[in-house]
Amino acid sequence: MRPLFRSASLFIAAVAIPALAAACGSDSVPADTAATVTQRAVISAANPSDFLAGDVDRGRRRFATEACGACHSTGSNRVVGPGLAGISARGDDAYIRQSVKEPGAVVVKGFPNVMSDFSRLDDQTVEDLVAYLKTLN
Ligand code: HEC
Numbered sequence: 001m002r003p004l005f006r007s008a009s010l011f012i013a014a015v016a017i018p019a020l021a022a023a024c025g026s027d028s029v030p031a032d033t034a035a036t037v038t039q040r041a042v043i044s045a046a047n048p049s050d051f052l053a054g055d056v057d058r059g060r061r062r063f064a065t066e067a068c069g070a071c072h073s074t075g076s077n078r079v080v081g082p083g084l085a086g087i088s089a090r091g092d093d094a095y096i097r098q099s100v101k102e103p104g105a106v107v108v109k110g111f112p113n114v115m116s117d118f119s120r121l122d123d124q125t126v127e128d129l130v131a132y133l134k135t136l137n
Contacts, residue, residue, distance in 0.1 A: 052124050054131025062129055071115065074136050081115060082108055088134040096130045 063069065071080035087096060098105050103115035121129075 052127040054127035059128035059132025085136045
């Protein structure tokens with residue numbers, strides 16, 4: 001299971017900001033603002049990746065150094081796995097992210113469940129890869 005707070009900033013967003021908002025009292029913080037802050041914090045704690053912006057160039061380099069290309073073309077031809085062109089039309093960010101982190105969770109029809117385990121990649125690296133993959137057309 002994932003730890004609830006993966007970083008200090010997540011902890012601050014999820015716990016400290018609502019606590020501060022509450023401490024300020026209803027005079028200084030309109031109720032709907034405090035509610036929005038709390039709601040965002042809860043959503044963000046559930047999706048740490050929402051805090052991270054993927055970097056296309058870093059993702060491209062990582063795609064090379066992790067040898068994703070041994071099994072995937074960046075066009076549409078099949079190697080061991082599917083060609084990754086047009087991946088963003090086949091699934092949203094969450095799907096692409098999961099495909100990298102937990103390849104066995106959804107196995108693309110017609111392909112073997114042989115993708116290597118990349119669960120060691122940190123969230124930022126995965127977001128970089130997602131950002132890069134989305135540029136492939
Ligand atoms: C050993 C071969 C292998 C390697 C290495 C590999 N993959 Fe895969 N990958 C596959 C296969 C086979 C599938 C299709 C079966 C499945 O869904 O698991 C797949 C599926 C995917 C999908 C979903 C494709 C779709 O059309 O829905 C993505 C995205 C993906 N891989 C990304 C990556 C990335 C990024 C890397 C490098 C970090 C990587 N793969 C490394 C074999 C590999």
